[in-house]
Amino acid sequence: MMQSLETEEPYVGNLYQRFPVNIVKGKGCKVWDTKGKEYLDCMGGYGVALVGHCNDRVVKAITEQVQNLITCHMSVYNEVRLSFLKKFNNITPKTLHKSFFTNSGTESVEAALKFSRKFTGKNGILALNGGYHGKTFGSLSVTYNEKYRKSFLPLLQDVKFISYSEVESIFEIITKPENNIGTVIIEPIQGETGIIMPPPDFLKSVRDICTSNGRILIFDEIQSGLGRTGKMWAGQHWNVEPDIMCLAKGIAGGVPMGLTVMRAEVLDCLKVGEHSSTFAGNPLACAAGTAVIEAITEDGLVLNSEKMGKIFKKGLLELKEKYKIIRDVRGLGMMLGVEMRFDVKDILLDGIQNGILLLYSGRNILRLLPPLVMNEEEVNESLRLIEFLIQNEEKRRFG
Ligand SMILES: *Cc1c(COP(=O)(O)O)cnc(C)c1O
Secondary structure, rough: HHHHHHHHHHHOOOOOOOOOOOOEEEOEEEEOOOOOOOEEOOOOHOOOOOOOOOOOHHHHHHHHHHOOOOOEEEEEEEEHHHHHHHHOOOOOOOOOOOOEEEEOHHHHHHHHHHHHHHHHOEEEEEEOOOOOOOOOOHHHHHOOOOOHHHOOOOOOOOOEOOOOHHHHHHHHHOOOHHHHHEEEEEOOOOOOOOEEEOOOOHHHHHHHHHHOOOOOEEEEEOOOOOOOOOOOOHHHHHOOOOOOOEEEEHHHEEOOOOOEEEOOOOOOOOOOOOOOOOOOEEEEEEHHHHHHHHHHHHOOOHHHHHHHHHHHHHHHHHHHHHOOOEEEEEEOOOOOEEEEEOOEEEEEEHHOOOOOOOEEEEEEEEEEEEOOOOHOOOOOHHHHHHHHHHHHHHHHHHH
C-alpha cells in the first residue's frame, strides 16, 4: 500500500494534505483499499460521492454514453445535454432557469462573478469572513482564508469581507457609492470553514437589500446543494432564492461538471464569445448528471438526507454530552461538523486504521459529508466508530 503512495509523490508536488490510504473500489457508502480492507466513507469523496460511490444509475448512464459520444462542443446541439437541462430545470429554484456549464466549482464561481459584473456594471463584491469559493484568481479573491491568498496577491480589487455580526451595516456597505458593490457572494452554510450556519435572519436581510437595490446575490451551493442539507437547496432552509447559484462537486456522480444557474436576464446580457469552456456540457458529464438527478428525485435522497442527518446529528450530540473533548456539533442533513477542543489529525489517522474515512475543516473540526444514500445501519456504525475514535483520543490526551 505505502509503495504506490510513495511513488506518486515525485510527480504531483506537495499541494494536498494526504492520508495513508490507497483506495481502489467504491460502492454506496463504502470504499475498499488495495488489500481489500473496507472503510465507511464519511468523507464522501469531499462531497462528490453525493449519490454514493458507483451509483448504479450513474454507472449505467456512463457505460451507455461512452459508447456513443464523449465529446460534443456547445457550438453544436446534443440531445443528451438537452435532456439533462430539462431534468435539471425541474429541480432549480423557481426563478433560476438558465445555466452555464462548467467543469468544476471554481469555474462555476468565475462564471458567476463575470456574469454579475457585466449585468450590474459594478466591480465591487461583498463576501463573507470564512467563505470558501475556490482557488483560481477570481474565486480566490472572494475566499477568505489568508493561508490560501497570501502568496498570490494582488487579487481582484474592490472585494470587501464582512462577518455575520455586521448584518446591521450591510445596507450601508452595499449602497455606499464608493464601494460600487454589484455582487454579494455567500455559501448558505459554510463548508470548508467548519459547517458554519448563518444567523437566522441573515440571508433574508441580504436578499431584501440586494432586491431593493438591484444587486446580484450569488449562492455558492457547490457543497450544500442537491439535497446535501436535507432540502434540495440549502437556501430553502431560510426561504431565500439567489439570482445566481453555483454548483459542482456531486452533480455528475464524480464526472467533472459544474453549473452556474441564474435568472434568464442575467445570462441573456452576455454576448457570443464573452465566456466559454471547451468541455462545457459534454455528453458524458450530462448523461452522468441526468442519472444523478434521477437518483436524487426518484430514490428519495433529499428526504433520506434529512432523516439520516437527524439520526446522525442526534448521535453526535449524545457523544458531545459524554466526551469533553467535543466542543460543538452542528449542521443540517448530511453536512455535519464536530468541533473538537484539539487538532483532529490523530483522529483522522486512527479512523483509517479502524475503517472509517473522515474529513477535517481547519485543524480542529471533523467534517462529515457522507453519501445521501446512507442507511440507518451505516449511520449507527459510523457513530459507533466515531465514538471509539474519540475514546482513543481521550486516552491519548489524558491517559
Ligand atoms: C469545493 C468548493 C468549491 C471549489 O470547487 P472546486 O471544484 O474544488 O474548484 C467552491 N465553493 C465551495 C462551497 C466548495 O465546497
